[in-house]
Amino acid sequence: MASVTHHPPLAVPRPAGPEPRAAAGGKNRDHVRGAGLILLGICALAGVLYTWAIGASDFGNAYYSAAIRSMTESLPNFLFGAADPYGVVNAAKPPMALWPQAVFASVFGFHSWALMLPQVIEGVATVVLLHRTVRLWAGERVALVAALILALTPVTVMVNRSNNTDTLLVLLLVAAAYAFTRAVHSDAARSQVRWLLLCAFLIGCGFTTKLMAAWVIVPGLALVYLVCVDGPVRRRVNHLLAAGGVLAVSSLWWPVLLDVWPGRKPYMGASLDGTALDNIIGYNGFGKIFNLGQQYGGSGLHVQLGAVGMGGGYPDVTRMFVLEVGGQISWLLPFSLLVLAVVGAAGYRRLWFRVPGNRLQRAGWLLWSTWLVVTILVFSFTEGIWHPYYTTALAPPIAAISAAGLSLLWRTYRTGRGRGWLLLPASVALTGAWAVVLIDRDPSWQGWTKWVVIAATLVSVVGLVLGSRSSAQRRTVGRSAFLLGVVAMLFTPAVWSVVSAAEHKTNGGFPSAGPPNEALNALTRGELPAGAVIPGFEHVEPAPPRAGGFAGAVLHEENRKVLEYAERNSDGAAITLAVEGGGLAASSFIIDSDAMLVSMGGYLGADAAPSVDQLRRWVDDGALRYVLTAAPGEKRMGGIAGMGGEEQRERVEWVQDNCAPVDPAVYGGAPITPAEDMLPLPGYGDAMLYRCG
Incomplete structure (x- = not known):
């Protein structure tokens, strides 16, 4: 068989040894x-x-930022990576x-x-x-x-x-x-x-x-x-x-x-x-x-x-x-x-x-x-x-x-x-x-x-x-x-x-280089202009979300009114407010306040945390009085409670059947967005506060 000369593709560094002397050493x-x-x-x-x-950067990934704030509340929260201050669900x-x-x-x-x-x-x-x-x-x-x-x-x-x-x-x-x-x-x-x-x-x-x-x-x-x-x-x-x-x-x-x-x-x-x-x-x-x-x-x-x-x-x-x-x-x-x-x-x-x-x-x-x-x-x-x-x-x-x-x-x-x-x-x-x-x-x-x-x-x-x-x-x-x-x-x-790095003012939860998704950023901030195009909904005219965005780090004025009302009227309950929709919905509440909150359903609301039985026990024990979840009506795609599956649906129905809705006018909030004006996207447009117990 013919022989060939071998040429290694790269030079292999020599093992370290004594430093050469004189000029070579210098x-x-x-x-x-x-x-x-x-x-x-x-x-x-x-x-x-x-x-x-x-x-x-607006706290980057608000879901993780909310978890970090929750982890500083207690040692178990830190050890297990709790996503909410009350330590209900992990991130x-x-x-x-x-x-x-x-x-x-x-x-x-x-x-x-x-x-x-x-x-x-x-x-x-x-x-x-x-x-x-x-x-x-x-x-x-x-x-x-x-x-x-x-x-x-x-x-x-x-x-x-x-x-x-x-x-x-x-x-x-x-x-x-x-x-x-x-x-x-x-x-x-x-x-x-x-x-x-x-x-x-x-x-x-x-x-x-x-x-x-x-x-x-x-x-x-x-x-x-x-x-x-x-x-x-x-x-x-x-x-x-x-x-x-x-x-x-x-x-x-x-x-x-x-x-x-x-x-x-x-x-x-x-x-x-x-x-x-x-x-x-x-x-x-x-x-x-x-x-x-x-x-x-x-x-x-x-x-x-x-x-x-x-x-x-x-x-x-x-x-x-x-x-x-x-x-x-x-x-x-x-x-x-x-x-x-x-x-x-x-x-x-x-x-x-x-x-x-x-x-x-x-x-x-x-x-x-x-x-x-x-x-x-x-x-x-x-x-x-x-x-x-x-x-x-x-x-x-x-x-x-x-x-x-x-x-x-x-x-x-x-x-x-x-x-x-x-x-x-x-x-x-x-x-x-x-x-x-x-x-x-x-x-x-x-x-x-x-x-x-x-x-x-x-x-x-x-x-x-x-x-x-x-x-x-x-x-x-x-x-x-x-x-x-x-x-x-x-x-x-x-x-x-x-x-x-120089121009992207926020990196959000999904970091990317190149052309920014302006429609998504505007939706998150609650500043979606008329005629904006959202990927997947190019032929739909979206209405701005009622409560000013979703999944961000800033607690918008509409939601701050909800939280302040719950704080004033919770009668010393251990949990100030439970928010449906998971970390995607609750992040701004956790990041921008010191309240004891529960993020229901994990990331998008699909987890059985808390379960209906846990909710019932909290209400019966006086640990929970206020829940922010979907307004009464048919099941919706999107909104505050339209991202999860059956576990979320059971929680939503239990709250709607066992708790009393609070009229937004009581705390100075805006009316609920009609279902026909909502896109199948996350948002607070159909969010309603309920009093339980």
Whole structure:
């Protein structure tokens, strides 16, 4: 069989050793110092993007912000992540991502910036850890480029400006990747297993942050450890079994604690029986993948999700490239997939010709490629509720693969062997063309960047072609064209990140870069103008919601009147007001007041918390006097109580049958909006206050 010369795709950093002497030592110190300054600059850029005007964010995700305020009320609320001050229901996830925010709120006071500051710290730490991880695998220059790409990823910038759980999840997964890379690079078995166990622990912390979303990278890591680590197979299997034990304990301690807790505790949100186990298996586990009553108009959630900013396209192989998702994450996704195809073909060729490869290089490519591909597959075919901002979990592998791919293709181009040099100009052209497609989807927003991308891409491609004629031209013309091509690839996502961070006054519960959803923002603020177009209702003339919006952090005047009336007349009841519609309806009451409130029904009102029996006991015991729920009449889609399922309907009917409605004129409120004037959207238009007992 013919022999071939093996050229590793990337240079593997040499193990650390004694510093070279004399001139070499000085040059090495200067190189390290220069790289450190560049990394510091990238981190500063990320920090500015994450913090610019962050105090104007209106508490980001109001649902989580309300939970954070509730968690500061008591230790059980903090431990179990209660979504309301009375501790009736949990925020539908383990609370690890909310704990730092609750601590900061306790120390600095309950302010928007206090909740966002931990997110900023976590986001910048992720950039640093990604740099350290990629540096172990591919060297300093590649690591710096990877850090820059991550810092400029639009969806990541906007997620890190919010208080969603994904910021901590991504930090923990990148930290796990760092620990795993250290394990693969270790020569001693004891060091390997220590780093592997740390990796498993960090993924378990990710599970305590966002449940099964953290486990997506586990199959790839297990595969890499089996095929890329030196040592007997039996030892590798034993190491993986030990890591599996650590993963199980670090993942499941909180769900088990909640389920076996003997005292008073919140009902686990988004579960059928109040247990964390049901939530893990159902709504936040297999329920997301296989749609257990979570789709548009599904049996559990009665609301058009796309109309309230919760849509993420439909499950198929193109989902990462569709209108709602493409501009958030996919700028470099085609390039990353091209790079993986090239690396995969090269690996197959090595196997065919039995040429030994570099196991550390192979481990790095497998680590990042399995993270990327498996996550794309899970996201693309998830049938339940899926939000575009989840794609921030793709940012680290895209950054690592893109940076390493640029190095690989530049090295291939520079050597000038065969036709491999064509891959570099082809990849620049592909990425530029995809950027133009994304920009043209809404040219009214930063559409000018298209012409910059087209010009830079054309000049880069022509320069790379002309520079390929000789080694001297590759070093001069080719290098300049290559650098211009990198600028063309990163230009528009960088502009989207900067402008979105500077102009988006509120990030809401569903962070996104690019053109803001003005109709949704106006609806949330209660400022929906006549003739406004809401996605999904283009041919309907909507009326502004009576009570000034929904799901925001500001308690509008109409609802403040309701709360103040309940406070004056509740006769010392333990619960000042119970609000139907879940956290989506109750968030502003919790954030903008000190009252003891109950958020009924979890997030959208679909949970059996409280049950009808619990409501009856509260009323009989004098613990509850006032409930804000739907006005009498037929069942509606939307409104304050039209998002949940049968559990919500039973609560609404019990209140309507057993409590007396309070005329809005008594507390100076506006009349109820007629049913025929309401859209099937969340809102307070049909909200009515009831006196119970």
